[in-house]
Amino acid sequence: MPKPTSTPRRRRPLKEADVPGLAARRAALRLLDAVLRRGEPLETALHAATQGLTRGSDKGLAHAIAADVLRWLPDLDALIDTVTEQPIPPDVKSRMVLRMALVQILLLETPPHAAISTALPLTEGGPRRLVHGVLGSLIRAEAKLPEVPTLPADVTERWAGQWGIEMVSVAARALARRAPIDLSFADAAEAERITDMMGGTSLMPGHVRLDHDVSVPDLPGYTQGHWWVQDISASLPARLAGVGEGRIALDLCAAPGGKTMQLASAGWRVTALDKSAKRLERLAENLVRSGLGTQVEVAQGDALTWEPAAPADLILLDAPCSATGIFRRHPDVLYRAGPRQIAEMAELQGALLDRAAAWLKPGGMLIYATCSLERAEGEDQIAAFLASHPGFAVQPVQTEELPAGIAPTPEGFVRTLPGTLEELGGADGFFVARLVLNA
Numbered sequence: 552m553p554k555p556t557s558t559p560r561r562r563r564p565l566k567e568a569d570v571p572g573l574a575a576r577r578a579a580l581r582l583l584d585a586v587l588r589r590g591e592p593l594e595t596a597l598h599a600a601t602q603g604l605t606r607g608s609d610k611g612l613a614h615a616i617a618a619d620v621l622r623w624l625p626d627l628d629a630l631i632d633t634v635t636e637q638p639i640p641p642d643v644k645s646r647m648v649l650r651m652a653l654v655q656i657l658l659l660e661t662p663p664h665a666a667i668s669t670a671l672p673l674t675e676g677g678p679r680r681l682v683h684g685v686l687g688s689l690i691r692a693e694a695k696l697p698e699v700p701t702l703p704a705d706v707t708e709r710w711a712g713q714w715g716i717e718m719v720s721v722a723a724r725a726l727a728r729r730a731p732i733d734l735s736f737a738d739a740a741e742a743e744r745i746t747d748m749m750g751g752t753s754l755m756p757g758h759v760r761l762d763h764d765v766s767v768p769d770l771p772g773y774t775q776g777h778w779w780v781q782d783i784s785a786s787l788p789a790r791l792a793g794v795g796e797g798r799i800a801l802d803l804c805a806a807p808g809g810k811t812m813q814l815a816s817a818g819w820r821v822t823a824l825d826k827s828a829k830r831l832e833r834l835a836e837n838l839v840r841s842g843l844g845t846q847v848e849v850a851q852g853d854a855l856t857w858e859p860a861a862p863a864d865l866i867l868l869d870a871p872c873s874a875t876g877i878f879r880r881h882p883d884v885l886y887r888a889g890p891r892q893i894a895e896m897a898e899l900q901g902a903l904l905d906r907a908a909a910w911l912k913p914g915g916m917l918i919y920a921t922c923s924l925e926r927a928e929g930e931d932q933i934a935a936f937l938a939s940h941p942g943f944a945v946q947p948v949q950t951e952e953l954p955a956g957i958a959p960t961p962e963g964f965v966r967t968l969p970g971t972l973e974e975l976g977g978a979d980g981f982f983v984a985r986l987v988l989n990a
């Protein structure tokens with residue numbers, strides 16, 4: 552009798568769900584592609600890249616992998632290059648997969664087998680053996696990252712040229728640390744009352760600084776809208792406006808509304824303008840949460856074409872910019888903001904300043920701010936504005952108006968750099984100028 556032949560069982564192809572954690576890594580790969588290839592901001596790309604991830608922890612992991620790759624990219628590449636005979640081209644998927652796996656092993660405490668098993672499927676027909684070999688060699692050699700990351704060469708050159716090479720070392724140190732969380736309070740007395748309860752420190756009235764790992768929605772006062780998250784540097788432009796006493800302020804680039812809320816809580820009657828309907832939705836939510844909406848009129852429009860109903864006592868122009876000052880929290884700016892983007896932003900800022908200049912009452916105040924570490928978007932911008940608008944003068948910022956550890960520049964501006972308040976956790980890079988229109 553012939554033996555029954557057993558039909559060979561065909562292996563089911565592995566699905567995404569069969570490899571635990573693969574979907575999160577694939578999302579991280581999409582995020583990095585969005586930032587490095589398409590020039591999108593990491594936060595903007597997050598929603599689309601993590602669609603389909605149901606667990607918050609997977610979204611968090613995808614974001615953490617992508618952000619750490621951006622923080623350490625030159626150092627990750629240097630490690631990879633130590634164990635390959637032929638350099639892997641900079642923009643191929645296998646290099647990105649290697650960077651991601653190394654970040655997990657060296658920084659995020661992912662067990663090497665988990666980092667490798669989720670890396671290999673991502674190569675998709677690419678050089679799996681090469682990826683496996685590079686990771687194996689680096690693990691055996693107990694490869695390590697330096698204590699302080701290396702900034703991209705073009706950023707190093709640009710910042711060293713403007714601020715000196717020491718600034719670049721300090722910026723690199725800042726990139727290695729997690730930035731603290733700063734809160735701005737509508738009511739300074741409330742900040743004083745709950746600083747200790749929150750386990751924070753206060754660097755100015757109405758300010759509380761907390762560790763980077765607190766859960767913001769769980770903090771006291773979140774649902775009541777007593778405060779909002781705002782880096783100490785970002786809180787300075789509106790502070791320099793002083794109390795409003797019912798006077799009229801135009802906040803020309805207002806969303807998501809951190810500075811609008813500061814102005815409203817200081818007694819200004821604010822018109823908050825922004826071009827972006829989506830960002831204005833967040834501003835509206837913030838106004839509801841803080842209960843400050845009654846002092847604010849919200850308008851959607853482009854400040855290059857929009858016109859105010861009446862001249863203002865104060866104009867705050869927190870202008871769109873390269874955002875290089877917020878590289879600690881948003882390391883994608885190190886790769887997205889180059890000379891072209893900076894020049895385009897500087898042109899837009901100049902045009903916005905020109906518009907704003909025509910809307911002030913005589914004696915009115917114009918506060919210009921950018922979260923940029925580029926002089927073209929700060930000092931140079933204001934020098935050009937003053938040269939072409941002789942009716943304006945600098946109203947110098949005084950030391951007493953700033954937190955201890957931040958001093959005005961000799962010109963009377965505020966310029967925060969990566970070394971600002973370093974021993975207290977640092978501060979975002981910002982430029983602020985306060986100008987007055989002669990009466």
Ligand SMILES: C[S@@+](CC[C@H](N)C(=O)[O-])C[C@H]1O[C@@H](n2cnc3c(N)ncnc32)[C@H](O)[C@@H]1O
Binds near residue numbers: 853855
């Ligand atoms: C630096 S952000 C403002 C942050 C805001 N002031 C805060 O404190 O929350 C710059 C804003 O400018 C807006 N913007 C860019 N170009 C604009 C324009 N031409 N007119 C009005 N708003 C503009 C952007 O939509 C963005 O919300």
